Amino acid sequence: MGRIAYLTKRGAVWWYRRRHPVIVIQSSQNNQISVSCCDNGTSLQARGHMAVSLRTRSKREARILGAFISADFERAWAMIEAVMNEHEFDTDMMDAIAMTMAKHFRSLIEKIAHGPASSFPDGVKQRAYRILEQDLRKALGVEGKVIVADAQPTPQVEENPPAEAMCQAERDALAYLEDHDEDYWEKCGELFHPDYEPEYPRLAHIGESARTNDDYYADYVVSDFGLHTHVFRATLSEYLAACERLSLDPSDANADFPLALKEAMDAAHKIGMVPTPEAKPSPTLARPKNSTQKFADFADKYLALRCQGFTLTREDETADAATGRNFERTSLRNWQSSVRLFVEIVGDLPLCDIGKEEVIEFNDWIQRLPKNFGKSSKDKRTARQFIEDADEHDTIGINALIEKLRREGKPPGEIEEASAAARVVRLSATTMKRHQQALHAILAYAHESGAIDGNPFKGRTLTTSEIKRRKRSERRVERIGWGEDIYALLGSEIFQNPLTEQDEPLFWCPLIGVYAGLRLEEILQLRVNDFFSDAGIMAVRVQNEIGSQEVKSDNGFRSVPLHRALIDIGLPELVALRRQQGLSRLFPHIERSKSKGTLSAIMSKRFGYYTESRGIKKPGLDFHALRTEFHVRLARAKVPDHVRKGLMGHEQTDVTHKNYYRLGETIEALKEYVDLNDINHYGVRSPFGKTYHRAAPHLRVVNSANG
Numbered sequence: 001m002g003r004i005a006y007l008t009k010r011g012a013v014w015w016y017r018r019r020h021p022v023i024v025i026q027s028s029q030n031n032q033i034s035v036s037c038c039d040n041g042t043s044l045q046a047r048g049h050m051a052v053s054l055r056t057r058s059k060r061e062a063r064i065l066g067a068f069i070s071a072d073f074e075r076a077w078a079m080i081e082a083v084m085n086e087h088e089f090d091t092d093m094m095d096a097i098a099m100t101m102a103k104h105f106r107s108l109i110e111k112i113a114h115g116p117a118s119s120f121p122d123g124v125k126q127r128a129y130r131i132l133e134q135d136l137r138k139a140l141g142v143e144g145k146v147i148v149a150d151a152q153p154t155p156q157v158e159e160n161p162p163a164e165a166m167c168q169a170e171r172d173a174l175a176y177l178e179d180h181d182e183d184y185w186e187k188c189g190e191l192f193h194p195d196y197e198p199e200y201p202r203l204a205h206i207g208e209s210a211r212t213n214d215d216y217y218a219d220y221v222v223s224d225f226g227l228h229t230h231v232f233r234a235t236l237s238e239y240l241a242a243c244e245r246l247s248l249d250p251s252d253a254n255a256d257f258p259l260a261l262k263e264a265m266d267a268a269h270k271i272g273m274v275p276t277p278e279a280k281p282s283p284t285l286a287r288p289k290n291s292t293q294k295f296a297d298f299a300d301k302y303l304a305l306r307c308q309g310f311t312l313t314r315e316d317e318t319a320d321a322a323t324g325r326n327f328e329r330t331s332l333r334n335w336q337s338s339v340r341l342f343v344e345i346v347g348d349l350p351l352c353d354i355g356k357e358e359v360i361e362f363n364d365w366i367q368r369l370p371k372n373f374g375k376s377s378k379d380k381r382t383a384r385q386f387i388e389d390a391d392e393h394d395t396i397g398i399n400a401l402i403e404k405l406r407r408e409g410k411p412p413g414e415i416e417e418a419s420a421a422a423r424v425v426r427l428s429a430t431t432m433k434r435h436q437q438a439l440h441a442i443l444a445y446a447h448e449s450g451a452i453d454g455n456p457f458k459g460r461t462l463t464t465s466e467i468k469r470r471k472r473s474e475r476r477v478e479r480i481g482w483g484e485d486i487y488a489l490l491g492s493e494i495f496q497n498p499l500t501e502q503d504e505p506l507f508w509c510p511l512i513g514v515y516a517g518l519r520l521e522e523i524l525q526l527r528v529n530d531f532f533s534d535a536g537i538m539a540v541r542v543q544n545e546i547g548s549q550e551v552k553s554d555n556g557f558r559s560v561p562l563h564r565a566l567i568d569i570g571l572p573e574l575v576a577l578r579r580q581q582g583l584s585r586l587f588p589h590i591e592r593s594k595s596k597g598t599l600s601a602i603m604s605k606r607f608g609y610y611t612e613s614r615g616i617k618k619p620g621l622d623f624h625a626l627r628t629e630f631h632v633r634l635a636r637a638k639v640p641d642h643v644r645k646g647l648m649g650h651e652q653t654d655v656t657h658k659n660y661y662r663l664g665e666t667i668e669a670l671k672e673y674v675d676l677n678d679i680n681h682y683g684v685r686s687p688f689g690k691t692y693h694r695a696a697p698h699l700r701v702v703n704s705a706n707g
Helices: 059-086 091-112 122-140 168-178 182-192 215-223 230-245 256-270 295-308 321-330 332-346 356-366 383-407 412-422 429-448 464-473 483-490 505-516 520-524 564-569 571-581 600-613 624-636 641-648 655-660 667-674
Strands: 007-010 013-019 023-025 042-044 049-053 531-534 537-542 558-561
Touching (some): 007 059, 049 091, 059 091, 295 321, 295 332, 295 429, 321 332, 332 383, 356 383, 356 429, 383 412, 429 464, 505 520, 505 571, 505 600, 505 624, 520 600, 558 641, 558 667, 564 571, 624 641, 641 667
Antiparallel strands (some): 007 013, 013 049, 023 042, 531 537, 537 558
């Protein structure tokens, strides 16, 4: 915010401080003032500055008081200059006038800024301020009409104006005066005595009568308008940012906001600064008649706009095709599942019938939804049926299990463990929040487009603290890597028996994941051109050469040297085979799933089925845990943190490496680091005919008590 004119801060209190202006005394000709002969005049200035404490710590209150003091100061000084051009003067007289002005401004601030009078009605306070202003004019000797060249005479305030000439506040003040006796007003008159010191100082309201209707005050308002709007402009920016952070609608968060904007827009229209907008096409959905449009239909149109590249979070938005494609690829199906879930639980209601009761009902049912809902395409039960069956199992089924275990004589601890393990796992708090956020966004847009009066999801989604609390009681398994179970996987049939197809993805993908740390989607979309040799070292590059590959983030673009195990097992031979066949992809036969549109969806299920059917599956041992194991092995080998983040495709959090080491390590150094991954690949049968027999386990030296 900019500096406030003539206002300074001493400690915590605001002061009004300015140098006394220079007065130019014109040389007289034939007893008349010559305005045009300014070069022949005499300049005179009072010594020092005028400094007045505003007796407030509030910048806003100081700005108000400073504005009125500046207006009175300019008007009074101009009048003094006119008087001194007509009369004799000396330096002492100028200093005396300056001291008098400072004294009476202090008296004025003392009376305005203190408090018992603040409890008076506005009309009384306005009349008091006008009395003070008249006293100040008398003290400065500028009472009555003073003629200044090219200036309008100061309008005089009538002592007893007719009732019809009074404003409403003055008529209220007059009525208030008539309702109280003389003793009351004699006591109140002490409030305005120069020696009066109030016990509880407080800034009182400054009414409209404190303003003056002359050119000096008007010129001050015009010239300092930009200064006084700094507060509004800064506050407006902060207000919008705060509303965005809290997910609030700026037009609803505070009733004064739309009023302020309306007055500003009305003023802009009045002076012709804002032309009447022309009708133009926009992504706003047509307002349904009587808001009877079904929720599912509205949601479909909303999601179609999002797929076109509209975020629908601001007005006059231009669609971005890349944003739309990314939304369609990564988020569309999740949003569609949220819409289907809402319709199955609440029903496909008209938008106008969706209120807080329906939202509360949805939130109550969704927290009971089993985690495996929608995982099987063969299960045709609705969400409500799924929830009811799970509730029945957790009551009748668990009670039957407990009775059975008691008859068998199991101890209480074992019964408690068995019943806890048998309970249906419900939806996680994170997934609940995802569904709520999607529905909140759709209904927020329905509100903005005029389909509904308000967003019923506003204030009814899980908060961060609620999510943390729910997570503490949720059943969960941390993904910590495969550990020694990796050898159970490498010892299974697909890695030990001859393969009918040399490019079998179920064989190659786990090996690339555990030895190169790539994500499953990154592996399946690898192209032949992604493999290269540098300084005699073969490496794979995660990139998007022709725009057909997707990378999770900007940090995902990276190069990883091939581990010696991948070279021994024959990955370079597979790349060479693809080049001979004239194929561009390493796994060209993998198709995208119809549900998620990704290459990894089907392969992830194949890997899960394979490990479960071979007895390898354990909680937390999924495909992504292979990538976790890659990181764990490098960390235990003391590979530097910035190298591990680079190989994993994670963001560098260290400022030095992020901003001053963008080239990173050499390919030779990275090769040494990658080969520190000590997972033994001996015994894995290569699709190209060579088998590497597993070495005997390393012996460890154990310290004995006897030394």
